[in-house]
Amino acid sequence: MKHIIISGLNLHDNNRGTAALGYGAFQFLEKYHRLNEYQVINIVFYKNFIKYWGSKESVVTVNIGNEKRDLKTYYISYFEWFFAVKCKFRLPFGKLNTLMKNVEYVAAINGGDGFSDIYSRQTFENRLVDTRLAMSYKISLIILPQTLGPFSEASNYNTAKKILQYASKVYVRDLNFIADLKRMNVKYELSKDLSYFMQPQRTALIEVLPDAVGLNISGLAYSNGFKTLSGRFEQYPLLINRIIENFQEMQVPVYLISHSYNYCTPESNNDDMEASRHIYLQLKNKENVYLIDLNLSSPETKYIISKFDFFIGTRMHANFAAIYTQIPVFGLAYSYKFKGAFDENGLVGHYADIIDIEDGEISKIISKIDYYYHVRNETKKLLAR
Numbered sequence: 001m002k003h004i005i006i007s008g009l010n011l012h013d014n015n016r017g018t019a020a021l022g023y024g025a026f027q028f029l030e031k032y033h034r035l036n037e038y039q040v041i042n043i044v045f046y047k048n049f050i051k052y053w054g055s056k057e058s059v060v061t062v063n064i065g066n067e068k069r070d071l072k073t074y075y076i077s078y079f080e081w082f083f084a085v086k087c088k089f090r091l092p093f094g095k096l097n098t099l100m101k102n103v104e105y106v107a108a109i110n111g112g113d114g115f116s117d118i119y120s121r122q123t124f125e126n127r128l129v130d131t132r133l134a135m136s137y138k139i140s141l142i143i144l145p146q147t148l149g150p151f152s153e154a155s156n157y158n159t160a161k162k163i164l165q166y167a168s169k170v171y172v173r174d175l176n177f178i179a180d181l182k183r184m185n186v187k188y189e190l191s192k193d194l195s196y197f198m199q200p201q202r203t204a205l206i207e208v209l210p211d212a213v214g215l216n217i218s219g220l221a222y223s224n225g226f227k228t229l230s231g232r233f234e235q236y237p238l239l240i241n242r243i244i245e246n247f248q249e250m251q252v253p254v255y256l257i258s259h260s261y262n263y264c265t266p267e268s269n270n271d272d273m274e275a276s277r278h279i280y281l282q283l284k285n286k287e288n289v290y291l292i293d294l295n296l297s298s299p300e301t302k303y304i305i306s307k308f309d310f311f312i313g314t315r316m317h318a319n320f321a322a323i324y325t326q327i328p329v330f331g332l333a334y335s336y337k338f339k340g341a342f343d344e345n346g347l348v349g350h351y352a353d354i355i356d357i358e359d360g361e362i363s364k365i366i367s368k369i370d371y372y373y374h375v376r377n378e379t380k381k382l383l384a385r
Helices: 016-032 078-085 095-100 121-126 129-136 154-166 178-183 219-223 236-249 272-282 298-305 316-323 337-344 359-374 376-383
Strands: 003-007 039-046 058-064 067-077 103-108 140-143 169-172 213-216 254-256 289-291 310-313 329-333 351-353
Touching: 003 016, 003 129, 016 058, 016 298, 016 316, 039 078, 039 095, 067 078, 067 095, 078 095, 078 129, 103 129, 121 154, 129 140, 129 154, 140 154, 169 178, 213 236, 213 316, 219 236, 219 272, 236 254, 236 272, 236 359, 254 272, 272 289, 298 316, 310 316, 316 329, 316 337, 329 337, 329 359, 337 351, 351 359, 359 376
Parallel strands: 003 039, 003 103, 039 067, 103 140, 140 169, 213 254, 213 310, 254 289, 310 329, 329 351
Antiparallel strands: 058 067
16 A cells, blocks of 8 residues: 655644644545545654664554544654755665655645744744655655745745645645745645544533633743743733633633643643643632633544634634634734634634733723624624535
8 A cells, every 4th residue: 555644743742733733634635635545654753773773663543533544653764864855865775765665645734834934944944854855755745724934034935935836736724825826836725724624522521511702821922931922922911811801790601721732741831721720720710710621632622612602712723623613713813824814714803913912902802802702693604604
């Protein structure tokens, strides 16, 4: 059986949005690119010979919707990749060279919004390992539905251009980069985000009260210390508290639900669960506020979000979980990707920028949330179309 590589596949990533992309990639490729005819493989390129030398390939069975799929992992020295990609020299009897002869195509996820240098040049490059491998071996490359760009450095833009022009198929989830694709003479197809294709998984661990509001607090924004975005969310904790107080005044149940977290070992400056716990513990009035303190999978998280009457999210894929289950949503935006994603789903204006906001802007954001909460039934009709 021929192989395919889903680049960036990680069903157990701390970020349930990244994991959702992996689950969705299986179902998207099954629908549009004959996935059932292939064995999905993953390659771990290692530099630590002591840890990985002699490691045998492993197979795990994963639940994708109502089906079980085998995922096979190979362990190959990074130097084989380096010779093939950087030096244009394939080791004739190398493990990588033998494996790649049987690969039909590489499908690239790039983190959903990682085909860009907004996070850093290194982050952009780190997500291109399998993509560069496909190009080196002249294998078909599929750019799965995602946000493309922006690019602040010309060299990164030129790298992206070469990749997009090489790709046999380019999917996008929004129209932000379309003018550039046209200038590059790259054909594209607009699609839903990969998480749309991930099926929710029912969980009996929690029952959501009727008419409840879901609130996703981002550890990235709450910590105010995450890499290049450090220091830009000073008012975010106050905004979150005001949102909770607003719904308490209306006697509406509020559930704090995390979307990017490690339940046992919190991520430094980026853990939603740690932020949600802190917010909940410091609340003087906890009436009608519920902390979902559970280690949930991405499909389970999507299921719970689908049970809310209204949703407010800071993580993009937490909002996608609401949008794709027809739950009225308001986004607390910290990236340009929010505008493209919300607008593309007919939710123009259903978001507010939270970067560098001042104290006086919080009331305006609360008023905007309040407005969209009270017209949520109209939003439900819009999302149901």
